Amino acid sequence: xNTRTENxxxxxxxxxxxxxFFVASLFNALLIITKETYAPLKDWMKSLSGHHWTTHGIFxxxxxxxxxxxxxxxxxxxxxxxxxxxxxxxxxxVFGGLIIVGFFFKHLFE
Amino acid sequence: MFKEFMTMPHVVFGVFGxxxxxxxxxxxxxxxxxxxxxxxxxSIGTTIFMLLSYLIGGxxxxxxxxxxxxxxxxxxxxxxxxxxxxxFMEAKEHxxxxxxxxxxxxxxxxxxxxxxxxxxxxxxxxxxxLTIAFLGLGMEGFGAMITKGVKMSLLGxx
Numbered sequence: 164x165n166t167r168t169e170n171x172x173x174x175x176x177x178x179x180x181x182x183x184f185f186v187a188s189l190f191n192a193l194l195i196i197t198k199e200t201y202a203p204l205k206d207w208m209k210s211l212s213g214h215h216w217t218t219h220g221i222f223x224x225x226x227x228x229x230x231x232x233x234x235x236x237x238x239x240x241x242x243x244x245x246x247x248x249x250x251x252x253x254x255x256x257v258f259g260g261l262i263i264v265g266f267f268f269k270h271l272f273e
Numbered sequence: 274m275f276k277e278f279m280t281m282p283h284v285v286f287g288v289f290g291x292x293x294x295x296x297x298x299x300x301x302x303x304x305x306x307x308x309x310x311x312x313x314x315x316s317i318g319t320t321i322f323m324l325l326s327y328l329i330g331g332x333x334x335x336x337x338x339x340x341x342x343x344x345x346x347x348x349x350x351x352x353x354x355x356x357x358x359x360x361f362m363e364a365k366e367h368x369x370x371x372x373x374x375x376x377x378x379x380x381x382x383x384x385x386x387x388x389x390x391x392x393x394x395x396x397x398x399x400x401x402x403l404t405i406a407f408l409g410l411g412m413e414g415f416g417a418m419i420t421k422g423v424k425m426s427l428l429g430x431x
Contacts, residue, residue, distance in 0.1 A: 173382075173386060173393075173394055173397070174385040174386055176381055176385055177378075177381055177382045177385055177386060177397075180377075180378045180381050180382075181378070181397075184374055184375065184378060187370075187374055188371050188374075191367060191370050191371065192367075195367050213335070214335045216331070216334065216335065216366055217331070217335060219367070219370070220327075220331065220370055220373075223370045223374065224370070224373065224374060224377075227374040227377070228377070231378075244393065245391065245393035245394045245396070245397045246393050246396075246397075248397055249393075249396065249397045249400050252375070252397075252400065252401060252404065253400070253404075255371070256371060256375075256404055256408070259368075259371055260368060260371065260408075263364050263367050263368055264364055264368075267359065267360045267363045267364050268360070270355070270356045270359035270360040270363070271356050271360050272356075
């Protein structure tokens with residue numbers, strides 16, 4: 164019979180990636196606003212890979228992975244448990260999603 | 274023909290990814306030592322299917338969708354549903370990044386924690402899986418609006 168009620172801590176890598184998701188999600192949303200309102204940035208991103216969207220994706224995914232590993236080397240897991248990690252992911256999804264949808268919302272009325 | 278056919282794997286792998294994510298949520302909700310293997314398979318499946326959807330969809334988007342000439346983007350922008358590109362495609366192509374990094378994170382949580390031994394970690398796993406499924410369904414809906422935008426242009430807005 165397996166017990167399902169032990170309180171075990173979330174491992175360091177999961178905590179690191181949970182917080183990293185929040186940061187990467189906001190970075191993703193803010194990078195859209197910046198590149199869409201500042202053409203030289205969009206042109207520079209395009210020059211790196213041939214398409215600004217390709218570069219955008221590489222930036223977001225690489226940031227998420229590198230930051231996740233860096234944060235997992237800290238003692239963040241002593242302060243952030245599974246519940247707080249869940250909140251980081253919910254907040255990252257909601258705020259990241261709302262910023263993106265909000266930024267393009269005006270186009271619905273074109 | 275190749276170009277038209279290659280729009281399909283993006284959607285199909287996305288649906289497989291959604292199904293795998295829901296499978297993760299179900300396995301996690303009923304987790305025990307006995308279903309750890311299935312949980313791991315489902316989480317890896319979610320990542321692989323979502324990455325395939327991203328890579329194939331991204332390739333099609335970069336190579337065909339927005340190029341000069343008679344591309345889907347230009348057809349949409351010449352028609353009555355311009356917002357199917359300027360809102361739905363623009364939002365979709367960037368919200369997808371959130372979906373991808375969550376899909377990368379899911380197996381990390383599944384492989385490195387004993388899900389069945391802690392309620393909060395179990396809930397975290399279920400929440401990530403359901404968020405992937407929710408965002409995935411949103412992508413499917415946004416994709417449908419983009420396709421409809423092309424159709425509206427070709428039909429002359431009727």
